[in-house]
Amino acid sequence: MKSQNIFSDIPKNLERELFDLIIKNKSVTIERIVSKGHCSPESSWYDQEKNEWVLILKGEAILAFEGQDSVHLNEGDFINIPSHKKHQVTWTDPENETIWLAVHY
Numbered sequence: 001m002k003s004q005n006i007f008s009d010i011p012k013n014l015e016r017e018l019f020d021l022i023i024k025n026k027s028v029t030i031e032r033i034v035s036k037g038h039c040s041p042e043s044s045w046y047d048q049e050k051n052e053w054v055l056i057l058k059g060e061a062i063l064a065f066e067g068q069d070s071v072h073l074n075e076g077d078f079i080n081i082p083s084h085k086k087h088q089v090t091w092t093d094p095e096n097e098t099i100w101l102a103v104h105y
Contacts, residue, residue, distance in 0.1 A: 006057060010034055010097060029104040035061065037094030045086040050104040052081045059098030062091040 010018070018034040029050075040046070045066060055078040063079070064070045066086035071079060081087055092098040 006032055006101070007099065010099075014038075014097070027105060029102075031102050031104075033100040033102055035059070035089070035092035035098040035100070036096070038092055039090055040088035045088050047084055047086050048081075048104070049083055051083050053103040053105070054079055054081070055101045057099040057101055059093050059096050061089055061093075061098050061100070064088050064090045 014034060014036040017038040018032075020032040020034075022030040022032060024030075054073075056073045056075055058075055060072065060074045062070050062072050063081075064087065070090060073079065
């Protein structure tokens, strides 16, 4: 077995948000997401079939939830998003990478 590092292999130029699949099976998907100033399109909401647990490993982000206040996440903060809870990323730090660990279950 070979270990990997969650902070490695991040391109210097992040024109697009980076999604890296870590593990996927019938029940669970785990991915690393790297953002740098990326956010959801204003009119676009995530409405996912599965629950999603996200942890900010580095950086910060703001999540908006339909009909609720936004949540500002800093390093070490995590949140559980129930399935079909409409949400979007409204801000990530444009100067530094925001590294997310997302678990869809």
